[in-house]
Amino acid sequence: MRSKIVAGNWKMNKTLEEATALTSEILKMVTDEVSSDAKVILCTPFPYLLPVKKQLDNQTRIATGAQNCSEHEAGAYTGEVSAPMLASMGIPYVILGHSERRQYFGEGGSLLAKKVDVVLKHGLTPIYCCGEPLDVRERNEHEALVKQQVEESLFHLDADTIKKIVIAYEPVWAIGTGKTASAQQAQDMHAVIRKHLADKYGQATADSISILYGGSVNAGNAKELFACADVDGGLVGGASLKAKEFVEIIKSIS
Numbered sequence: 001m002r003s004k005i006v007a008g009n010w011k012m013n014k015t016l017e018e019a020t021a022l023t024s025e026i027l028k029m030v031t032d033e034v035s036s037d038a039k040v041i042l043c044t045p046f047p048y049l050l051p052v053k054k055q056l057d058n059q060t061r062i063a064t065g066a067q068n069c070s071e072h073e074a075g076a077y078t079g080e081v082s083a084p085m086l087a088s089m090g091i092p093y094v095i096l097g098h099s100e101r102r103q104y105f106g107e108g109g110s111l112l113a114k115k116v117d118v119v120l121k122h123g124l125t126p127i128y129c130c131g132e133p134l135d136v137r138e139r140n141e142h143e144a145l146v147k148q149q150v151e152e153s154l155f156h157l158d159a160d161t162i163k164k165i166v167i168a169y170e171p172v173w174a175i176g177t178g179k180t181a182s183a184q185q186a187q188d189m190h191a192v193i194r195k196h197l198a199d200k201y202g203q204a205t206a207d208s209i210s211i212l213y214g215g216s217v218n219a220g221n222a223k224e225l226f227a228c229a230d231v232d233g234g235l236v237g238g239a240s241l242k243a244k245e246f247v248e249i250i251k252s253i254s
């Protein structure tokens with residue numbers, strides 16, 4: 001059985017004080033109110049990973065994740081953070097290939113393949129993002145693009161290794177816009193991704209990989225999205241910055 005996961009992507013938000021307050025609130029509510037065994041991951045800005053991890057130290061329900069890391073292991077790369085650094089801090093997850101990294105920082109397929117490799121080499125789990133911009137969907141080329149994104153950064157892995165990846169489908173037109181993909185649109189794309197994985201690696205491997213939906217997930221739409229057969233949880237942006245709403249989203253997974 002693949003894992004159900006709700007991950008919050010805080011992006012570049014919150015002061016340290018706000019980040020620790022948000023973590024405390026989420027931790028308390030998850031401990032008191034959440035009965036499912038869905039994994040919860042807080043993907044915080046780099047400087048908050050250790051303080052947040054420390055707050056979460058005495059429990060196993062909530063884990064930490066980074067939002068990016070370098071494709072290099074060490075060296076003269078001013079301002080970068082490496083996978084070995086994250087591993088040495090005990091951070092288990094890292095988002096790779098978020099559309100904001102693709103769009104504003106020019107990240108693409110071959111670079112992301114290198115990041116996937118270095119992250120796996122150091123024992124972290126990549127949350128690999130894919131998803132189409134609006135014009136691509138309007139041209140009805142979204143399936144082809146997302147298949148290509150999965151292929152170019154993940155298909156060099158062998159079957160045992162790709163099982164260690166989490167995939168997040170995040171249509172760019174739904175990110176931060178308040179415009180969510182319908183449950184049907186999400187399910188259709190998740191099924192396309194899973195079939196693409198099955199064609200390459202076999203059904204059993206494809207069935208073991210968690211595929212999360214991201215793009216304006218909120219407390220009102222999470223239940224319907226998470227009920228889709230191939231949607232294994234969510235990668236949540238704006239709504240993960242509000243403890244109560246984020247915990248409502250976590251409760252929507254069964």
Ligand code: 13P
Pocket residue numbers: 009098170174175176177178214215216217235236237238239
């Ligand atoms: P929103 O939930 O704010 O649309 O962001 C989604 C996202 O980019 C998560 O990685």
